[in-house]
Amino acid sequence: MDFNDTPEEAAFRAEARAWLDQNAVVRAPGKSRAGLLDAESNEVGLLKRSKEWQAKKADAKWACITWPVEFGGRGASSIQNVIFNQEEGRYDVPPSMFGIGQGMLGPTIMAHGTPAQKERYLEPMLRADEVWCQLFSEPAAGSDLAGLRTTAVKDGDSWLIKGQKIWTTGAHYSDWGMIVTRTDPRAAKHAGITYFIVDMKSPGIEIRPIHQINGSKDFNEVFFNDVRVPDENRVGAVNDGWRGAITTLMNERASIGSGSGMGFGVSELLRLARETDWNGRPAIEDPSVRERIADFYWKIKGLEYTGYRTLTALSRGTTPGPENSIGKMIGAPLRQELCAFAMELQGAAGATLDADATWRRGLAQQGWLGSPGLRLAGGTDEILHNILAERVLGLPGEVRVDKDKAFQDIPSGTVR
Numbered sequence: 001m002d003f004n005d006t007p008e009e010a011a012f013r014a015e016a017r018a019w020l021d022q023n024a025v026v027r028a029p030g031k032s033r034a035g036l037l038d039a040e041s042n043e044v045g046l047l048k049r050s051k052e053w054q055a056k057k058a059d060a061k062w063a064c065i066t067w068p069v070e071f072g073g074r075g076a077s078s079i080q081n082v083i084f085n086q087e088e089g090r091y092d093v094p095p096s097m098f099g100i101g102q103g104m105l106g107p108t109i110m111a112h113g114t115p116a117q118k119e120r121y122l123e124p125m126l127r128a129d130e131v132w133c134q135l136f137s138e139p140a141a142g143s144d145l146a147g148l149r150t151t152a153v154k155d156g157d158s159w160l161i162k163g164q165k166i167w168t169t170g171a172h173y174s175d176w177g178m179i180v181t182r183t184d185p186r187a188a189k190h191a192g193i194t195y196f197i198v199d200m201k202s203p204g205i206e207i208r209p210i211h212q213i214n215g216s217k218d219f220n221e222v223f224f225n226d227v228r229v230p231d232e233n234r235v236g237a238v239n240d241g242w243r244g245a246i247t248t249l250m251n252e253r254a255s256i257g258s259g260s261g262m263g264f265g266v267s268e269l270l271r272l273a274r275e276t277d278w279n280g281r282p283a284i285e286d287p288s289v290r291e292r293i294a295d296f297y298w299k300i301k302g303l304e305y306t307g308y309r310t311l312t313a314l315s316r317g318t319t320p321g322p323e324n325s326i327g328k329m330i331g332a333p334l335r336q337e338l339c340a341f342a343m344e345l346q347g348a349a350g351a352t353l354d355a356d357a358t359w360r361r362g363l364a365q366q367g368w369l370g371s372p373g374l375r376l377a378g379g380t381d382e383i384l385h386n387i388l389a390e391r392v393l394g395l396p397g398e399v400r401v402d403k404d405k406a407f408q409d410i411p412s413g414t415v416r
């Protein structure tokens with residue numbers, strides 16, 4: 001493990017910092033990344049600021065730096081991307097709302113799209129002139145994505161899409177979506193799937209927000225009622241969409257695994273314990289509080305050092321191993337536990353979401369309410385355990401009785 005930048009990495013860091021210094025303001029200590037709270041009321045403003053910042057980066061070639069030069073990136077390495085993100089994280093800039101498109105769907109178009117699709121879609125995606133959503137999950141197809149039931153039927157030069165997607169982050173402000181559909185129910189479940197680009201303003205699309213426990217409405221149900229999509233929007237061959245879906249999912253896991261930090265971490269917890277009054281004394285003076293904080297501290301340090309192994313692998317140009325998934329598998333439940341303790345520390349106020357009554361406008365409460373989502377998105381805890389068991393420990397695989405059956409013969413509770 002190597003904690004230091006190589007001379008080339010140090011030079012790259014200095015270049016990034018010099019540009020950021022000229023174009024953004026360093027964030028004040030203790031201030032959280034802009035726009036994390038009051039997501040609903042601020043969403044329009046946040047989207048606007050996020051787009052402006054993205055365009056500014058694009059003009060200076062600091063947007064999507066790992067994208068190849070031909071698509072507007074710098075062809076930067078993964079470690080350079082980590083370095084740029086670390087540096088950008090020190091400045092008061094809006095969080096990106098475009099990770100799904102730029103991190104997952106763009107690379108899928110690069111790998112499987114036609115030259116015309118690359119030409120048409122990638123540049124506006126990089127600049128965030130157009131925003132994208134991922135239309136994968138369905139009510140009965142999440143972890144088992146290949147069980148999807150939304151259909152696409154060929155009609156002349158186009159396709160008619162019918163069915164329902166769910167948990168579609170940002171569908172309500174997206175211009176484009178990428179959707180996986182069932183095109184051959186007689187084939188085995190992974191084999192009869194086709195992947196399309198869909199205009200989110202098409203007639204027949206109905207988007208219904210899902211109200212989340214923290215008051216936000218980040219994701220949606222999306223209904224398709226004979227939505228017409230031209231064949232030129234097909235990504236990859238007919239019935240070969242699983243290949244593209246895997247590319248999207250690999251990129252999703254890599255982007256979630258690369259870790260955006262804990263959000264509410266030990267330094268926030270320490271600050272809260274110092275600022276919280278317990279019977280006339282700061283809570284930090286209670287030994288049981290210090291013991292809990294110390295316990296979180298060493299666990300988070302363990303995660304941080306495991307993360308350095310990933311960085312070292314990236315820096316040496318090799319592919320990171322399972323430690324990449326460990327970050328999410330251990331980090332997400334730990335964040336939930338840490339936020340729960342921070343709420344306990346606040347006594348009765350811990351149980352409210354009232355921004356004025358809570359410490360730092362409910363930062364811990366928001367972290368706690370958001371953490372179950374982190375344990376689901378990009379592979380649930382159980383699915384990650386399965387992957388580790390099968391691919392790392394070499395334990396026997398799950399029994400998959402429907403693997404080679406025609407999709408239409410797999411029993412289900414749904415009327416077809």
Ligand SMILES: Cc1cc2nc3c(=O)[nH]c(=O)nc-3n(C[C@H](O)[C@H](O)[C@H](O)COP(=O)(O)OP(=O)(O)OC[C@H]3O[C@@H](n4cnc5c(N)ncnc54)[C@H](O)[C@@H]3O)c2cc1C
Nearest residue numbers: 134135136137142143144167168169373376377380382383
């Ligand atoms: C914050 C967030 C954002 C999201 N954004 C999007 C988006 O933009 N687009 C999109 O398409 N989807 C999105 N999703 C959906 C996400 O991909 C799914 O939630 C995820 O794939 C799990 O599927 P599911 O919710 O249907 O749960 P299920 O797959 O139904 O799982 C239910 C439970 O069963 C367990 N389980 C399932 N299979 C197994 C197994 N084989 N072995 C052991 N346990 C198992 C799971 O771990 C879980 O506890 C988002 C989800 C979240 C939380």
